[in-house]
Amino acid sequence: MPVSVNSLSQPGPAPSTMTPQGSNRLGKEEFLKLLTTQLANQNPLEPVDNQAFIAQLAQFATVEQQSQMNSTLESLLVAQASTNQTAVANLVGKGVSFKSNQISLGAMGDAAITGRITEDAVKVSAIITDKNGRVVRSIVVNGNQDAGPISLNWDGMDAEGKRLPAGTYSVTLTAEDAKGQSVTAGAHGKGRVSAISFTEGVPQLIVNGVRVRLSDVLEVNEPNSTTTP
Numbered sequence: 001m002p003v004s005v006n007s008l009s010q011p012g013p014a015p016s017t018m019t020p021q022g023s024n025r026l027g028k029e030e031f032l033k034l035l036t037t038q039l040a041n042q043n044p045l046e047p048v049d050n051q052a053f054i055a056q057l058a059q060f061a062t063v064e065q066q067s068q069m070n071s072t073l074e075s076l077l078v079a080q081a082s083t084n085q086t087a088v089a090n091l092v093g094k095g096v097s098f099k100s101n102q103i104s105l106g107a108m109g110d111a112a113i114t115g116r117i118t119e120d121a122v123k124v125s126a127i128i129t130d131k132n133g134r135v136v137r138s139i140v141v142n143g144n145q146d147a148g149p150i151s152l153n154w155d156g157m158d159a160e161g162k163r164l165p166a167g168t169y170s171v172t173l174t175a176e177d178a179k180g181q182s183v184t185a186g187a188h189g190k191g192r193v194s195a196i197s198f199t200e201g202v203p204q205l206i207v208n209g210v211r212v213r214l215s216d217v218l219e220v221n222e223p224n225s226t227t228t229p
Contacts, residue, residue: 088196088203088205088214089196091193091196091205091220092193092194092195092196093192093193093223094192094193094220094221094222094223095190095191095192095193095220095221095222095223096190096191096192096193096205096207096212096217096218096219096220096221097114097188097189097190097217097218097219097221098188098189098190098205098207098212098216098217098218099186099187099188099189099216099218100187100188100189100210100212100216101170101171101172101187102168102169102170102171102189102210103128103154103168103169103170103171103187103189104167104168104169104191104208104209104210105154105156105164105165105166105167105168105169106156106166107166109156110153110154110155110156111153111154111156111169112151112152112153112154112190113126113128113139113151113152113153113154113171113173113187114149114150114151114152114187114188114189114190115149115150115151115152115173115185115186115187115188116148116149116150116185116186116188117145117147117148117150117173117175117183117184117185118147118183118184118185119147119177119183119184120144120145120146120147120177120178120183121144121145121147121175121176121177121183121185122142122143122144122145122176122177122178123140123141123142123175123176124140124141124145124150124152124173124174124175124185125138125139125140125141125173125174125175126138126139126140126152126154126171126172126173126187127171127172127174128154128169128170128171129169129170129171129172130164130167130169130170131167131168131169136158136159136164136169137154137157137158137159137164138159139152139154145175149188150173150185168209168210171187172187173185173186173187188218189207189208189210189212191207191208191210192207192223193205193206193207194206194207194208197211202214205217
């Protein structure tokens with residue numbers, strides 16, 4: 001049968017221009033699709049080797065176990081986070097001592113400066129600065145101070161005897177021993193926990209208007225119990 005020249009000259013179907021769709025994940029569903037596609041398109045004359053097939057099945061089982069393990073870990077993390085939040089919430093109303101160089105001054109009254117020295121000292125100094133870093137008062141206490149907690153009183157006045165506005169100030173503690181050598185000293189804060197904040201992803205205590213990280217808490221005290229007659 002003669003072949004028409006026109007039929008030979010007609011172009012064939014245009015090649016596909018579809019963009020292949022890829023994926024950057026390889027979960028159990030993707031792995032199973034690859035495995036079934038390989039089996040469906042294997043050469044009947046050269047089938048997949050038994051050992052290779054068993055190895056692929058073992059890989060599939062491993063992927064399945066890892067997927068289940070990730071799901072279990074996520075559930076445990078959620079449960080642990082919920083437990084931690086509940087435990088931290090129980091600190092509301094309790095007294096805490098924490099690492100902090102900030103002190104809160106009210107509109108009236110004094111402010112207590114608390115801290116700790118590592119060795120016995122004969123001189124303890126406190127330098128108080130405002131929010132702009134300006135030194136507003138220096139307090140020096142002479143006399144024997146045993147190693148451990150220390151407490152200084154600030155009347156809220158500046159160096160000229162003027163009452164400073166209420167707010168948060170910073171304090172730096174220094175100490176010296178009988179030989180004039182420097183002794184390690186650090187300022188601590190004290191107060192009652194009024195609230196808990198979770199806004200920054202980790203729980204923080206609100207004490208005297210100051211945010212305190214749990215890692216800075218040194219001591220937790222039960223509130224004083226009172227008996228009503």
